[in-house]
Amino acid sequence: MTQNLLKLDFGAALPEGGSVSRNGSEWDALEEALRDADGWLRSDVNRRRDGFGWLDLPQTDLAEVIEAGQWLAAFDAVIQVGIGGSALGSLMVANALLHPCHNELSRSERGPRLYVADNADPAGTRALWEMVDPSRTALVVVSKSGSTAETMANFLWLWENLKKVLGEERALKQLLVVTDPEKGLLRAFVAEKKCRSLPLPSTVGGRYSVLSAVGLAASAALGVDVTDLQAGARAMDEVLLGAGTMEENPAWLLAGLHWLHFLRGRNMTVLMPYADGLRDFTEWFAQLWGESLGKEGKGSTPLRALGAVDQHSQVQLYTAGPDDKLFTIIDVADRGERLILPSPSDASLAPLAYLGGQEMGAMLQAEARATAATLASLGRPVLWLEIPRLDAFRLGGLVYLYEVVTALTGRLLSVDPFDQPGVEQGKRFTYGLMGRKGFEEEGRKSTEAFARIESRTVSC
Amino acid sequence: MTQNLLKLDFGAALPEGGSVSRNGSEWDALEEALRDADGWLRSDVNRRRDGFGWLDLPQTDLAEVIEAGQWLAAFDAVIQVGIGGSALGSLMVANALLHPCHNELSRSERGPRLYVADNADPAGTRALWEMVDPSRTALVVVSKSGSTAETMANFLWLWENLKKVLGEERALKQLLVVTDPEKGLLRAFVAEKKCRSLPLPSTVGGRYSVLSAVGLAASAALGVDVTDLQAGARAMDEVLLGAGTMEENPAWLLAGLHWLHFLRGRNMTVLMPYADGLRDFTEWFAQLWGESLGKEGKGSTPLRALGAVDQHSQVQLYTAGPDDKLFTIIDVADRGERLILPSPSDASLAPLAYLGGQEMGAMLQAEARATAATLASLGRPVLWLEIPRLDAFRLGGLVYLYEVVTALTGRLLSVDPFDQPGVEQGKRFTYGLMGRKGFEEEGRKSTEAFARIESRTVSC
Numbered sequence: 064m065t066q067n068l069l070k071l072d073f074g075a076a077l078p079e080g081g082s083v084s085r086n087g088s089e090w091d092a093l094e095e096a097l098r099d100a101d102g103w104l105r106s107d108v109n110r111r112r113d114g115f116g117w118l119d120l121p122q123t124d125l126a127e128v129i130e131a132g133q134w135l136a137a138f139d140a141v142i143q144v145g146i147g148g149s150a151l152g153s154l155m156v157a158n159a160l161l162h163p164c165h166n167e168l169s170r171s172e173r174g175p176r177l178y179v180a181d182n183a184d185p186a187g188t189r190a191l192w193e194m195v196d197p198s199r200t201a202l203v204v205v206s207k208s209g210s211t212a213e214t215m216a217n218f219l220w221l222w223e224n225l226k227k228v229l230g231e232e233r234a235l236k237q238l239l240v241v242t243d244p245e246k247g248l249l250r251a252f253v254a255e256k257k258c259r260s261l262p263l264p265s266t267v268g269g270r271y272s273v274l275s276a277v278g279l280a281a282s283a284a285l286g287v288d289v290t291d292l293q294a295g296a297r298a299m300d301e302v303l304l305g306a307g308t309m310e311e312n313p314a315w316l317l318a319g320l321h322w323l324h325f326l327r328g329r330n331m332t333v334l335m336p337y338a339d340g341l342r343d344f345t346e347w348f349a350q351l352w353g354e355s356l357g358k359e360g361k362g363s364t365p366l367r368a369l370g371a372v373d374q375h376s377q378v379q380l381y382t383a384g385p386d387d388k389l390f391t392i393i394d395v396a397d398r399g400e401r402l403i404l405p406s407p408s409d410a411s412l413a414p415l416a417y418l419g420g421q422e423m424g425a426m427l428q429a430e431a432r433a434t435a436a437t438l439a440s441l442g443r444p445v446l447w448l449e450i451p452r453l454d455a456f457r458l459g460g461l462v463y464l465y466e467v468v469t470a471l472t473g474r475l476l477s478v479d480p481f482d483q484p485g486v487e488q489g490k491r492f493t494y495g496l497m498g499r500k501g502f503e504e505e506g507r508k509s510t511e512a513f514a515r516i517e518s519r520t521v522s523c
Numbered sequence: 524m525t526q527n528l529l530k531l532d533f534g535a536a537l538p539e540g541g542s543v544s545r546n547g548s549e550w551d552a553l554e555e556a557l558r559d560a561d562g563w564l565r566s567d568v569n570r571r572r573d574g575f576g577w578l579d580l581p582q583t584d585l586a587e588v589i590e591a592g593q594w595l596a597a598f599d600a601v602i603q604v605g606i607g608g609s610a611l612g613s614l615m616v617a618n619a620l621l622h623p624c625h626n627e628l629s630r631s632e633r634g635p636r637l638y639v640a641d642n643a644d645p646a647g648t649r650a651l652w653e654m655v656d657p658s659r660t661a662l663v664v665v666s667k668s669g670s671t672a673e674t675m676a677n678f679l680w681l682w683e684n685l686k687k688v689l690g691e692e693r694a695l696k697q698l699l700v701v702t703d704p705e706k707g708l709l710r711a712f713v714a715e716k717k718c719r720s721l722p723l724p725s726t727v728g729g730r731y732s733v734l735s736a737v738g739l740a741a742s743a744a745l746g747v748d749v750t751d752l753q754a755g756a757r758a759m760d761e762v763l764l765g766a767g768t769m770e771e772n773p774a775w776l777l778a779g780l781h782w783l784h785f786l787r788g789r790n791m792t793v794l795m796p797y798a799d800g801l802r803d804f805t806e807w808f809a810q811l812w813g814e815s816l817g818k819e820g821k822g823s824t825p826l827r828a829l830g831a832v833d834q835h836s837q838v839q840l841y842t843a844g845p846d847d848k849l850f851t852i853i854d855v856a857d858r859g860e861r862l863i864l865p866s867p868s869d870a871s872l873a874p875l876a877y878l879g880g881q882e883m884g885a886m887l888q889a890e891a892r893a894t895a896a897t898l899a900s901l902g903r904p905v906l907w908l909e910i911p912r913l914d915a916f917r918l919g920g921l922v923y924l925y926e927v928v929t930a931l932t933g934r935l936l937s938v939d940p941f942d943q944p945g946v947e948q949g950k951r952f953t954y955g956l957m958g959r960k961g962f963e964e965e966g967r968k969s970t971e972a973f974a975r976i977e978s979r980t981v982s983c
Contacts, residue, residue, distance in 0.1 A: 065982055065983055066983060068983050069982070069983060070980055070981070070982040070983075071980065071981050071982075072976050072977045072978075072979065072980045073976075073979050073980070073981075074975050074976050074977060074978035074979040074980070075972075075975050075976040077979075146831070146832060146835045147832070147834075147835025147836055148835070150832075151836070162650060163646070163647060163650045163651075164626075164650055164651070164653075164654050166624075166627055167626055167627055167654060168654075181832055182799055182829070182831055182832050182887075183831055183883050183886055183887045183890070184797075184798060184799045184858070184883075184884070184887060185858055185860040185861060185862040185882070185883040185884045185887075186623070186798075186799060186800065186858060186859065186860045187623055187799040188862060188883065189860050189862060190622060190623040190624055191623075191624070193624075194624050194627060194628075210874070211835075212878070212886070212890075213831055213835075213890075215875050215878060216864055216878055216881075216883055216886060219864050219865055219867060219872070219875060219878060219879075220862055220864055220865065220883065223865040248871060248872065248874055248875070251871035252869060252871040252872060254871070255869060255870060255871040256869065256871075269835075299983070302983040306983075310979075310981060311981060312981070313981050313983060316981060330790070330791075330845055330847055331790075331791070331824060337644075338644060338646075339642055339644045339646060339647040340646065346836075349836060349837065350835070350836035350837070353836060353837045353839060353840035353844075354835075354836060354837075354839040354840065356840070356844075357837075357839050357840025357841070357842075357843055357844030358839065358843045358844065359843065360843070360844065360845055360846070361844065361845065362840050362843075362844040362845065364791060364826065364840060364844070364847070364848075366824065366826070367827065369642070371606070371642055371643055371673055372606060372607070372610075372641055372642050374607075374946060374949060375606045375607025375608070375671075375673075375729075375810070375814075375946070376607055376611070376806075376809060376810035376813060376814060377809065377810070377813045377814075377817075378945065378946055378949060379813060379814040379817050379818065379943045379944075379945040379946050380813035380814065380816070380817025380822050380824060380945075381817070381945075382817075382945040382946070382948065382949070383817055383818045383819065383820070383822075383944070383945035384813075384816075384817030384818065384820065384821065384822040384824070385790055385820055385821065385822065386820070387790055387824070388824075398644070398645055398646060399646065400645040400646045400649050401645060402645040402648060402649060402680055404676055404679050404680055405679055405680065405683040407679060409712060409715055409716065410715060411708060411711035411712040411714070411715040411716075412679070412708065412712060414670070414708055415675050415679060415708070417954070417957065417958075417959040417960065418672070418675060418676055418679060419679075421676075421957060422645075423643050423644075423645040423648065423676055423680065424644070424645045425957075426643055426672070426676060426953075426957060427642075427643045427644060427645075429953050429956040429957050430643070430672075430673075430949070430953050432952075432956055432969065432973050433949045433950075433952035433953040433955075433956055433969055434949050434952075435972075435973065435976055436952050436968075436969040436970075436972035436973045436976070437948045437949045437952055437969075437972075439972045439973070439975055439976050440948075440968070440969075440972040445976065447976050447977070483839045484839075484843070485838065485839040485840075485841075485842040485843035486834060486835070486838055486839050486842070488842065488897045488900075489834060489838060489842070489890070489893045489894050489897045490893075492892075492893035492894075492896050492897055493886075493889050493890050493893040494877070495893075496889040496892055496893055497877065497881060497885075497886060497889050498877075499877040500877065508896075508900070509892065509893055509896040509897075509900075510896075512535075512895075512896035512897070512899045512900040513892050513895065513896045513899070515534050515535050515899055516532050516533075516534050516535040516895055516896070516899050516905065516907050517532045517534060517907070518532075518534035519532065519533050519534040519537075519770075520530055520531065520532045520533070520534070521530070521531050521533075521770060521771060521772070521773050521776060522525055522529070522530040522531075523525055523526060523528050523529060523530075523759070523762040523766075523773060
């Protein structure tokens with residue numbers, strides 16, 4: 064039984080013009096590799112390990128998250144303090160399901176305004192602080208480890224300023240901490256201050272955390288139906304669990320095709336939705352994909368694109384540049400909104416008669432199909448993914464699908480899709496450059512490396 | 524004499540760990556190739572040709588643009604209708620030089636709110652129409668050809684609705700058209716309706732048009748000092764004209780290094796500013812680079828990144844994935860805003876003591892340096908570009924620099940950096956799928972290509 068979650072067309076995505084047939088040995092080997100990878104992902108032993116916890120999020124009780132959302136909904140503004148996986152999920156959900164100018168619209172109708180303090184850019188942090196009334200603003204600070212430098216810097220500054228305005232007792236009543244249920248600095252802070260908190264299970268990594276409080280608490284406050292979002296993920300989980308062949312399993316297909324194209328030297332994957340609401344979905348995907356797979360010299364680079372905007376920016380390169388990309392075009396069948404274009408009434412605009420009577424969304428879909436058809440006709444591998452509507456249920460399904468795809472692709476590439484060892488060096492260099500105690504050696508090394516960068520220079 | 528525009532450090536960007544020395548023959552050959560390319564770009568014959576007109580924009584009289592800006596400034600909202608080069612430049616300038624929440628702030632202090640109708644997404648167009656008071660809103664429609672489908676669709680719908688509310692006579696007084704001075708459908712419309720217009724010189728391509736009315740009219744209305752922006756571009760032009768060696772000429776260096784790394788198989792270039800205000804600069808650059816160079820199977824793919832945000836998304840891949848990228852880190856020496864981080868006063872936050880007393884912008888700079896140092900220490904090629912401040916003058920300099928770099932790189936790659944033949948097929952397929960007269964054959968072909976995409980499918 065179909066859940067009406069999505070359809071995925073892959074007739075023009077098979078490597079080398081479709082030579083991989085159902086009966087061909089490569090296809091069979093691929094299916095076998097996916098079956099193994101799926102077994103690894105779903106095994107009882109692994110399910111309890113660090114990194115695998117996101118697989119259980121579709122079944123987790125959301126009562127606490129919904130309660131927190133109701134509490135947050137009474138504020139005028141919510142500032143989510145977090146970066147990477149602690150910010151991108153919330154942004155993705157809000158951008159997909161709220162009005163594009165949510166913050167400009169009256170809060171009384173639509174819930175609090177949402178601000179995300181992710182970057183440690185003083186201009187950005189000052190700007191959002193200027194935008195809020197501290198007495199009517201909640202801080203939601205999100206960090207699994209409680210030690211992320213940018214998040215802690217923003218938190219320290221915002222928290223200090225909130226306390227200055229309101230006094231500590233009142234400020235504590237406007238604070239929600241989302242962090243590991245047991246470990247870390249923020250958990251200790253919660254215990255010391257007895258402030259409101261929600262758990263991010265220790266087995267769930269940041270980039271796989273959107274279906275937890277990390278991605279859902281603020282969304283719930285803004286009116287997103289998080290139960291429906293979770294139901295979509297659960298429906299996708301059921302589909303994938305019940306699909307034992309490549310032809311039935313969209314996760315196996317996407318992972319397998321990404322792997323085959325990577326092996327053939329296509330080192331980029333383009334995700335190009337034709338819907339403004341999915342712009343931040345590509346940002347969220349880019350973190351999930353890049354940070355999960357980019358290790359040991361492997362991993363394809365995710366490209367964040369948006370149709371039709373990038374037809375006027377990147378499609379020249381996509382069609383006529385090197386054949387080094389796999390494309391996924393995402394379309395939305397029913398956009399909800401319908402705008403019928405008027406027939407031009409001015410003589411000079413007569414050449415636009417072909418637009419008259421057209422529905423703008425149908426035109427956008429024609430453009431999506433034309434782009435996919437153009438790529439296919441040039442022999443560039445292209446996948447077509449279509450969702451019936453952009454609602455919470457379908458978004459939940461997409462999220463879970465891409466999480467599974469990423470984990471399976473990691474397994475096919477023989478890398479650990481749940482760690483991120485490559486970011487440690489930069490952190491240690493930063494500590495060194497900031498003069499943090501115990502990182503003197505790192506400071507020396509990074510200064511040395513930077514001196515080489517500066518050894519040749521031009522100024523103007 | 525230095526204009527204090529920028530400094531560019533390239534000690535860790537030389538291919539193969541610096542083996543290209545000043546006296547090495549490859550470096551000399553490169554310098555010679557750049558000198559030739561520069562001669563091609565600056566030759567009197569070419570300067571009058573289509574595509575080269577942007578070179579004159581730093582010297583163009585801005586009186587008309589400034590007058591239009593003053594006229595626009597009296598409205599509550601400006602909707603710029605345009606896509607690609609007719610939108611990205613305005614967005615880049617506004618994002619760099621205005622308050623990040625400009626539209627949320629009182630218009631009386633800061634000029635009109637700015638909306639950009641680029642995509643043909645009915646949800647987006649409806650949303651921005653909901654946000655404005657038609658009687659206090661100006662439409663700025665921008666298309667050089669006057670035939671861009673998305674722009675014309677948005678224009679037709681918005682124009683019709685504006686006329687419905689205000690009547691045609693009044694609506695015409697709220698319209699500004701920016702288009703070719705002589706040719707095209709919008710120029711005919713201006714002649715028919717006698718409405719306000721500004722020229723986009725026919726020799727200037729869309730993606731090189733930001734220093735014309737296309738990028739400056741709306742910015743001027745919002746309070747950007749467009750004279751200063753232009754002065755920065757002019758200062759950069761003077762620097763480049765007077766710099767006859769690789770070591771003196773940042774455009775030659777950037778173009779030459781991009782070319783060398785592309786020849787060595789690095790098919791991506793990452794532009795990663797550490798400043799929220801430069802986020803859309805990377806979008807603008809991505810169009811300039813991708814559409815100018817992606818042809819004949821050549822062209823490196825531009826990656827849009829933002830520090831420190833992408834440290835928590837893409838840096839794992841950048842450091843540990845394949846060695847297939849050239850990196851440019853952009854830093855801003857003086858961020859204007861200073862936020863001093865407080866020392867943590869709660870016992871549980873004691874491990875954050877290292878942040879206390881630090882200035883947030885200095886921390887962001889330490890992160891930028893740490894990222895560059897990490898990449899360099901791993902042998903990944905990295906350039907360091909630093910501007911003293913993010914103001915109109917420096918932004919103008921950066922814009923002009925990257926335009927010259929792109930044109931020179933195109934010349935080195937032996938492609939025409941000013942055309943975009945690869946987007947035509949998609950346009951014709953779209954017309955075919957929309958049933959436009961005269962495109963029946965294209966309709967048939969695109970339907971056929973799409974049928975192949977749909978020939979294998981999975982639904983759930």
